[in-house]
Amino acid sequence: MFKKENNKSSSSKFKKWRKLQEKRRLEHEKAQHAGRYHPDPGLKMTNSIQKRRLFRKTIPLLTIFGLTALISLYSIMPISRLASLDVSGGDKQTKNAVIKASGLNYYESLFSIWPDKSKIEKRISDKVGNVKSVKLSIRRFNHVNLAITEYRIIGYVERDNLYYKLSSSGMTVNYGVEDFDGSYPVFYGFNNNRRLLKDMALQVDSVDRKVRGCISEIHFEPSKVDPERVHVYMNDGNEVIAQISTFSRKINYYPQYTAKMKFKGIIDLEVGAYAYPKN
Known part of the structure; x- marks a missing residue:
């Protein structure tokens, strides 16, 4: 008689323990969904390091993509085209000669001008005999100036x-x-x-x-x-x-x-x- 009562008592405790565990499991899952779950500190640190590494790898790609997008946008805008060309120094004849020798044209892309800056300066000096030196500069985004120094x-x-x-x-x-x-x-x-x-x-x-x-x-x-x-x-x-x-x-x-x-x-x-x- 005693043994049977003892077995019933143990079985009842086990069922209560199972219910308690199930309740905790459900609360744990709810806490996860609600954002109140706090993982192990070591695991949290590992995830943080991985995120930082991933972010560092992403930065160069984002930078390249951003620059490419900006350059593409700039290249199709009027501001990327030659709006005016003026010459500092010399009389009317010399200025006309310098402009012709430069080979530059209105609305020409600045991407084709700036890389050839030295070539343009040399071409002018070679073709215009009274020009001693030339300095090409871009002002106000898309206005080109040619500053010349003449021989006497x-x-x-x-x-x-x-x-x-x-x-x-x-x-x-x-x-x-x-x-x-x-x-x-x-x-x-x-x-x-x-x-x-x-x-x-x-x-x-x-x-x-x-x-x-x-x-x-x-x-x-x-x-x-x-x-x-x-x-x-x-x-x-x-x-x-x-x-x-x-x-x-x-x-x-x-x-x-x-x-x-x-x-x-x-x-x-x-x-x-x-x-x-x-x-």
Whole structure:
């Protein structure tokens, strides 16, 4: 009798324990769904580390994707296109020559301009003889500026009724004009001899400024005796016959020569220095 009561008591306790465990399990599941579940601290730390590692791996991909999206968006916007082109320095002829030599066009993509910045600067320096240096810069997002430094201008070279600016380096602008600044001398007849044109330019650049201002025209007129012969017309009506290689040294004495002359004539500086009246 005692054993049977004891067995019934044990069975009743076991059932109560099972019900308690089932109740705890249900509460545990509810707590998980409700967000009140607190896992093991070690497990929580492991999950946190994994999340940080995953985030670090994701950052470069997100950055690349973001930059690609921004570049793509920028490339289709008007702001990515050339809106204006201006030149700082030089006169109208030089500015036009620089713009033509740059090869840049309105609404051209800036992506094709900035990577070729050095090439564009060199192309301008090579094609525009009086330009000593060029600096390309982009202002206000899509406005290009070309800042130039020029060699000193010493005259104009005449070719087929057009006038090309001549610099102190002996180089000429590739683009001619019909009208020119009359305060500079004009070089004639040098079309087929660039070397002697450069030599003459260097000679004229070495002439005293006051004397250089008296020169109106320089004609290249070689002879069998003197392949460097030039015929120079002065603003005061006199003329000078000279040799290219000794031009600057001898022409600097022009004021002294004319001071002794009582007539408008021709001063021959090829061999020595003497003057005679015009025929």
